Amino acid sequence: SKILEPEPEGQVALDNLLTTEEGLITGVNGIFQPLQGIFSGTMVQLAGRSSDDTWTWRKETESDIFNIDETFGLIETTWENHYRGITRANTVLDRMLLVESFSSEEMRLLIEGQSKFMRAYYYFNLVRFYGDVPLVLQEIIVPADGELPRSPIEDVYAQIKSDLNDAVSMLPTSYSGGNGQELGRPTKYAAMALLATVNLELEEWGEVVANTEDIIGEGSLLENYADNFNGSQENGPASIFEVQYGGEIAATTINTRGTYAPPAMQGGAANLPTDDTWNGEGGSLSSGNGIVQEYEPGDKRKEVTLAHYDLENFLFPDQPVGSLLYINKYLNEVDQPVEQSTWNFPIIRYADVLLMRAEALNEIGYSPNDEAFGLLNEIRINAGLPAHDASTLGTQDEFRQALRKERRVELAFESKRYFDLNRWGILEARIQFQMDIKGELTFPSNRLISHPITGKSYFLYPIPLVEFSNNANIQVQNPGY
Amino acid sequence: LFQIQANSYSQSKKISLNMPNATVQEVIQEIEELSDYKFLLNRKDVDVTRGVSIKVNKKLITTILDELFNGTNIRFEVLNKQIILKKAKIPIEKNIKLSQIGQTLNNLDQFQISGTVTDQDGTPLPGANIVEKGTTNGVTADFDGNFTIEVSDTNTTLVVSYIGFSTKEVSLDGKTSINVQLTESAAGLDEVIVVGYGVQKKSDITGAVSNISEEKLQSRPTANFSDALQGRSSGVQIRQSGGDLDGKFQIAIRGVGSVTGSNDPLIVVDGVPLISASFSTINPRDIASIDILKDASATAIYGARAANGVVIISTKKGKIGKPQLTYSSDVSIEHISNRYDVMSTEEQRLLFVEAFKNSNRSTAVYDDPSNPIWQIDTDWQDIGTRAGIRQIHNVNYSGGSEKSQYSATASYESRTGVLLNTDLKTYSLRTNLSTQVNDWLKISTNITGSYQPQNYSDGDNWGAAGYRGFAYQHSYTDAYDENGELAGVGTASAPYFGANTNPLVPLLLPTRERNTTRILGNFQANIKLMDGLFFNTNLGGDLVQVEGYNYTPLYEIGRMINTQGSVTVSNNSDTNWVADATLDYTKEFDKHNLKLLVGVSAQQFLLRRTSAFGTGTIDNALNQLSNQTSFNSTGSNVKGGLASSFARLNYGFDNRYLLTATVRRDGSSRFGPDKRFGIFPSASVAWRVSQENFLKNSEVLNDLKFRVSYGLTGNQNIGNFEFITRAASTPYVFGNTVAVGNSASNIGNPSLQWEANKQLDIGVDFALFKSRISGTIDYYDKKSEDLLIQNPIPLTTGVPNPPIVNIGSVRNSGVEFAVFTRNLTGKFKWSTDFNIAFNKNEVLDIGSNSAGEPLEIPGQNIPLSNVPTNLTVAGHPVGAFNMYVYDGIWQLGEEDEAAAWFNAVPGDPKYKDVNNNGVLDAGDRTFVGNPHPKYIGGMDNTFSYNNLSLSVFLNFAKGNKLYNTARNLFSRGVPFVQNFSEASDFWTPDNPSATAPRPSQGGTTTTLATLASTRFLEDASFLRVKNVALTYDFPDTIFEKSFINSAQFTVSATNLFTFTKYTGLDPEASSRESLLSAGIDYTPYPNTRQFNLGMKIGF
Structure with missing residues (x-):
């Protein structure tokens, strides 16, 4: 009867939805959605505060001093958000096989290519944060479908590369607009750049070079560094792939004010740039390797990235006005409502591609004034800094150090630094240096592994404790937890 | 009748x-x-x-x-x-x-009989019913107990009845004038109890049913009917959850049986089952009686919704007799009954200095006591509150002839809340009509319309802006500037003194309106098919419309800046209709008494929700949606329904042996096609020992009845469409345009079915010494099985909502005792009504997780420390408290141990190392108490002398704990919120016996001080003088020749005293509806002490 079988209005059974091209497009849109949460919360802490770039005055705990345990909330939400995206991608990939007709073959490839691109992206973050992870590749029908054992890093990377190679062959170089073709979806270049990032992580230098080859020249740096972040050049020439924020509600915007702005501007200033001025005072790992000191004189990027807003120093009252610097590059004073910014957040910028390629070229072999120098200098000159040449960077290692410094400054607070330190195998050394200044703290060396592919000393976060209860097949925790 | x-x-x-x-x-x-x-x-x-x-x-x-x-x-x-x-x-x-x-010509040969109805002492019983036996011919006694009735035969018999008295049959034997004396019947054996699709005499009832009479209900002014229920019936617990003037109450009958489903009882008003337990618009003055069905025998007639008990509300009906007009009015003044004890400004300054010192930070700006900021000492709790005024006016007229009876009420209630900018008005109209159209047809309608506009405050939450805001905002900021405008802290001084806001700004400036319109009513027809056989229909509906309008204005007050206004307009429209048809057959032969009921019922719920948010206005006059520049809206439309059939058999032999058997078959839209129908049977037997010959004439024992019942009922209180995998809206953005996104919101479970509740009840009803003592004792054992539980799934499934599965069981067992005694009779009367209920709640099994371990369901996380305080596991009560055990403060000399344990230092709080591993970890959390009371109850003593009566009503609960989140936030000794006074006695090397740990601003000490622990878990046992009322009835002699018939004045006080160790505002506070997070106090709307003046005049 009608009474017992009402229409579930507005709440479509998933079975009825993913049966058409239009339905699948909404499914694909859903795959991207976890990105907004991941970059609003997770990355700031697990890939930002955990590096030597940021510190917090609020709590001397958690990611800043690496005393995260397996019950730490962000460990759980990060894991959860990434698998949300993965499940959604799996669902689209499985269901699209049952859809008989698409408006065009391009559209079919677009749906499959984006799903695989995003599945690869989510797994790439997971494998970097957690190491071996369950490799779920099918739609979840019953809970047991998600109860898989951890797959070795090698297998996860094999899947990532396979998905990205598919994405490279399926995705277009640009989008025309219109439903399902909106600007901001991943392009062929985004897939190549992400694949190159994977190669870089695995020190597959040749592949980095090969996979960045076609991107060079397809983008350009922006004359005004601030335009990379202030919403004026979203999905523009300097952007390869970014998290899209917009609309009016907190669910689709990012609360950068709460994260970075000072209390006087109604922010929490929960993340501050590391600054050697503070000499370990004020809270957590505030100094040592301070990023504030990393900027060379004349660097145009500094005043975009950091600002003091002429405010009293609320942490150190005896210090002069303006002595405390805040992270400025995402602070959106234009958009409303106040705490919500509609500015996109970069995941891969063109500058990153240049630096990746330069790094790989140098690792293959130091060659004075070759392409690697050109790439590095393109960034420096754009920032108002003098170019390097063989006279300033005479060895492979000098180039390496200069490149690492350039990456740090160019990509400051873009949730790259932790991943870089970790893949370079220098995370422990950098953090311990800060801890020594703070005093009486020790980096948890027992939580390091030797990376199965690169052999580098590599830090892993714990698998969330709750998974051991709900997935009997997980069994093994990471070392040190 | x-x-x-x-x-x-x-x-x-x-x-x-x-x-x-x-x-x-x-x-x-x-x-x-x-x-x-x-x-x-x-x-x-x-x-x-x-x-x-x-x-x-x-x-x-x-x-x-x-x-x-x-x-x-x-x-x-x-x-x-x-x-x-x-x-x-x-x-x-x-x-x-x-x-x-x-x-x-029927009435040509009529005789007029006149008489008086009184009690044993000769006091008139106004309103007593006099009916010619075997006819519809009846009248009501007037205020002096006098009546006249016309009968066709002077040899007929009159049946005289009055609530609370034994019904008497008087044979006229040719007399035309009689005086009838009725005897009080404490046991109320002749009272009629509404049992669902019918009524039964109390003496015939075989299940556990308690009744709250009109007299009790109307004895004190109450905000709503759940307030009126409180303490009146054994085994019925009322908890206040949420914090507004329309009071969100939760009723739990016989403990809590469901873990993740709802524990709300089914509420039926004049035959219309409501969708939810939301009932603020039901005028308590309109209620004639509340019947509470507790055991399976009584509730099974409501099948799938009966597991949590059933509360049946009957509204006032007209009576045969001359028209009566009554006006009643209550005026109350309310004060906050309790307040938080907060630090003075100077105490805070000392805390700041110590906290910053302990966290190795500069104390420079706090050291100087002459800093102007320390000269301010604002009492926010005083400034933000006021004396509340409540006025209630009711006009009722009722009456009726033999054929038709009517009752109509118009009422108006106005409350100004004790929190500024909160108020509530209720307008309601009720009409109840019934007509005997002809010999075989009786129809009746009951209809209420009400409108309730309200200005409300923020709800109860960790950092809510309501009363809680007054507790945590610093005293060293001014509320108003020299011009009398709202003040705020300037940006320059803000950095060192915390993120100060003026709590009056979020309370006073925004507009928060909620207007509820409700039409609740039904139409009933009773058709007599043949002798003893009736066909009854009931068509009813409940329409609830809630409109919300919120406006957040733009303002710039110090550093509190809102540069754009925003508007939220919401509209919730709930429609609930029911249609019942029953056949009712009664047959008496020899000593056998048979009643049979069969029926069908259909009910449908239509819930429509829309909400639109707009922002962008830069002018507070442009405060409507159309004035905004950007918008966001949501909406949903949900339907659900039940299709049911049921039957009930009552059989009695010689009034001694009684049997009731009930069965209901419910089909529900909440479950998939394979599990849609459920069958709920129950049976009960009773033995009225007092009717046996050997006791029949006993002087001591007037009534004794043993009852046993067993039955199955259901609980279907879960969301709609849980059995299918639904798509959730997960929008993404391209450019700045939101794009529709969809993904799985859950994992559907097609085999989902009812929660099954099996209940055994053994009861005794008794009346002793001419009914001077009467009462009821019940033992029950209630087992809820196939619980509707969200079984956790691995996060790798990537789906937000786990499937709801039927698993595990919870047991509630207990004893209920209710007694009514007439301690003194005669001129000076004293009676006592006492009830107490003991309940033990235990989770027997809630299944196991994927790893094969018993499932543990945590409650909601407490903010900041981000850990739950409740844990539901087998072997403990639902939502049992589970947390760290506070173990005092680390002292000098314990440095090494403290450091090894958690990098702590002397002065830091210490928690018991429950798992003895030397460090603080999750394994140190343990079971520390029960959020559910061991026993609850109430006691009402009524004293009367002539026209004066005094009633003193107490209610109490014992054995439950309450988590005081206010202290968890404000007694940590961490600056930048106002701390409670207790944090002033903080630890220093010179004050090692301090009660509070050392203050801190960040660091390990702060982390430790913030932990949810037994430090903030308090005993919430209480004894409350709920109401004291003194009533004076003016002697009717003074009204002779006046248009006034009667007048009554009442002076009363509500919540006069509360004896409790609980240090929060109210030991009965309970902020979370989910029982997994039971017993957490987030400071609901403050409880008040009320003084009330009431009058009631009859014309």
């Missing part, structure tokens, strides 16, 4: 005759032979030898008599099975049918 019994036989019995050439005498004899009719006639008047010929086929008696006496001067009256033949005084015209005349 006034069910028409007369003439039912004559309306259904049909007779065939074929008698050519007979006499009237022979025809009469034949009719008496063929039927139960008996003829009464005077042979002088009726010529029985007259010859007639009659041939009729299946005709009613009236038709036959019409034919038989057509053209004669004989008229007849049919009184059920009795036929009276009389000679008419006027000759009858031939063309008029005699039956018509018979009816019009």
Whole structure:
């Protein structure tokens, strides 16, 4: 009867939805959605505060001093958000096989290519944060479908590369607009750049070079560094792939004010740039390797990235006005409502591609004034800094150090630094240096592994404790937890 | 009560005759032979030898008599099975049918009987009912207990009844004036209890049912009916959750059986089951009685919704008698009954200095006591609150003839809340009508319309802006500047003194309106099919419309800046309709008494929600949606329904042995096609020992009844469409345009079914010493099985909502005791009503997780420390408290141990190392208490002398704990919120015996001080003087020759005293509806102490 079988209005059974091209497009849109949460919360802490770039005055705990345990909330939400995206991608990939007709073959490839691109992206973050992870590749029908054992890093990377190679062959170089073709979806270049990032992580230098080859020249740096972040050049020439924020509600915007702005501007200033001025005072790992000191004189990027807003120093009252610097590059004073910014957040910028390629070229072999120098200098000159040449960077290692410094400054607070330190195998050394200044703290060396592919000393976060209860097949925790 | 019994036989019995050439005498004899009719006639008047010929086929008696006496001067009256033949005084015209005349002439031979109804002491009983036995003829006694009734026969019997008194039958024996004395019946054995699709005499009931009479309900002013219920019935616990003037209450009957489903009982108003337990618009003054069905025998008639008990509300109906007009008015003044004890400004300054010192930070700006900021000491709790005023006005008129009764009420309530900018008004109209249309049809309608506009405050939360805001905002900021404008802290001084805001800004500036319109009503028809057999229909509906309008204005007050206004307009429209049809058959033969009910019911719920948010205005005058520049909106439309059939058999033998059997079959839209229908049977038996011959004439024992019942009921309180995998809206953005996104919101479980509740009840009802002592004792054992539980799934499934599965069981067992005693009778009267209920709640099994370990379901996380305080596991109560055990403060000399344990230092709080591993970790959390009381109860003492009566009502609970989140946030010794005074006694090396740990601003100490622990878990046992009321009835002699009939004045005080160790505002606070997070106090709308002046005037 009608009474017992009402229409579930507005709440479509998933079975009825993913049966058409239009339905699948909404499914694909859903795959991207976890990105907004991941970059609003997770990355700031697990890939930002955990590096030597940021510190917090609020709590001397958690990611800043690496005393995260397996019950730490962000460990759980990060894991959860990434698998949300993965499940959604799996669902689209499985269901699209049952859809008989698409408006065009391009559209079919677009749906499959984006799903695989995003599945690869989510797994790439997971494998970097957690190491071996369950490799779920099918739609979840019953809970047991998600109860898989951890797959070795090698297998996860094999899947990532396979998905990205598919994405490279399926995705277009640009989008025309219109439903399902909106600007901001991943392009062929985004897939190549992400694949190159994977190669870089695995020190597959040749592949980095090969996979960045076609991107060079397809983008350009922006004359005004601030335009990379202030919403004026979203999905523009300097952007390869970014998290899209917009609309009016907190669910689709990012609360950068709460994260970075000072209390006087109604922010929490929960993340501050590391600054050697503070000499370990004020809270957590505030100094040592301070990023504030990393900027060379004349660097145009500094005043975009950091600002003091002429405010009293609320942490150190005896210090002069303006002595405390805040992270400025995402602070959106234009958009409303106040705490919500509609500015996109970069995941891969063109500058990153240049630096990746330069790094790989140098690792293959130091060659004075070759392409690697050109790439590095393109960034420096754009920032108002003098170019390097063989006279300033005479060895492979000098180039390496200069490149690492350039990456740090160019990509400051873009949730790259932790991943870089970790893949370079220098995370422990950098953090311990800060801890020594703070005093009486020790980096948890027992939580390091030797990376199965690169052999580098590599830090892993714990698998969330709750998974051991709900997935009997997980069994093994990471070392040190 | 006034069910028409007369003439039912004559309306259904049909007779065939074929008698050519007979006499009237022979025809009469034949009719008496063929039927139960008996003829009464005077042979002088009726010529029985007259010859007639009659041939009729299946005709009613009236038709036959019409034919038989057509053209004669004989008229007849049919009184059920009795036929009276009389000679008419006027000759009858031939063309008029005699039956018509018979009816019009019916009242010609009437006798007027007058009398008085009093109690044993001669006090008049106004409103007593006097009914001529076996007829609908009845009247009501006036204020002096006097009545007059017209009867057709001076040898008839009058049935006289009055609530709370034994019904008496008085044979007139030719008298025309009688005085009737009724005896009080404490046991109320003759009271009629509404049992769902019918009524039953209390003495016939075999299940556990308690009744709260109108008298009790109306004895004190109450905000809503759940408030009126509190403490009145054993085993019924009322918890306040949420914090507004319309009071969100939760009712739990006999503990909590469901873990993740709802524990709300089903609420039925005049036959209309409500969708939810939201009932603020039901005017408590309109309630005539509340019946609470507790055991399976009583509730099973409501099948799938009965597991949590059923509360049946009956509204006031008109009574036979002359019209009565009553006006009542209550005026109350309310004050906050309790407040938080917060630090003074100087105490805070000292805390700042110590905290910053302990966290190795500069104390420079706090050291100087002459800093202007320290000169301010604002008492926010005082500034933000006021004395509340409540006014209630009610006008009721009621009355009725034998055929029709009516009652109508208009009421107006106005409350100004104790929190500034909160108020509530309620306008309501109720009309109840019933009419006996003819011999076989009675129809009635009940309808209420109400409108309740409200300005509300923020709800209860960790950092809510309501009363809680007054507790945590610093005293060293001003509320108003020198111009009387709201003040705020400037940006320059803000950095060192915390993120200060003026709590009056979020309280006073925004507009928060919620207007509820509700129409609740039904239409009932009772059709008599034959003697003892009725067909009843009930069509009802409940329409609730809630409109919300919120406006957040733009303002710039110090550093509190809002540069754009925003508007939220919401509209919730809930429609609930029900249609029932029942057949009701009653048969008495010899000593057997049989009642059979069969019925069908359909109910549908339509829930429509829309909400639109707009922002962008830069002018506070442009405060409507259309003035905004950007928008966001949501909406949903949900339907659900039940299709059911049910049957109930009541059988009694000799009033001694009673049996009730009930079964209901429910189909529900909440479950998938395979599991849609459920069958819920129950049975009960009772033995009225007092009716046995050996006890029948006992002076001591007036009533004794043993009852046993067992049955199955269901709980279907989960969301709709849980059985299918649904798509959730997960929008993404491209450019700045939101794009529709969809993904799985859950994992559907097609085999989902009801939560099954199996309950055994053993009870005794007794009345002793001429009913001076009467009471009820019940033992029950209730097992809820196949619990509706969200079984956790690995996060790798990537789906937000785990499937709901049927797993595990919870047991509630307990004893309920209720007693009513009349301690003193006579001129000075004293009676006591006492009830107490013990309940033990235990989770027997909630299944296991993927790893095979018993499942553990945590409650909601407490903010900041981000850990739950409740844990539901097998072997403990639902939502048992599970947390760190506070173990004092680390002292000097314990440095090494403290450092090894958690990098702690002396002065830091210490928690018990429950798992003895030397460090603080999750394994140190342990079970530390029960959020559910061991026992609850109430006691009402009423004293009266002449026209004066005093009632003192207490309620109490014992054995439950309450988590005081206010202290968890404000007693940590961490600056930048106002701390409670207790944090002033903080640890220093010189004050090692301090009660509070050392203050801190960040770091390990702060982390430790913030942990949710037993430090903030408090005993919430309480004894409350809930109400004291002094009532004076003016003697009616003063109203002689006045238009006023009666007048009553009442002075009362509510929540006069509360004896408790709980340090929060109210030991009955409970902020979270989910029982997984039971017993957490987030500071609901403050409880108040009220002083009330009431009057009631009858015209």
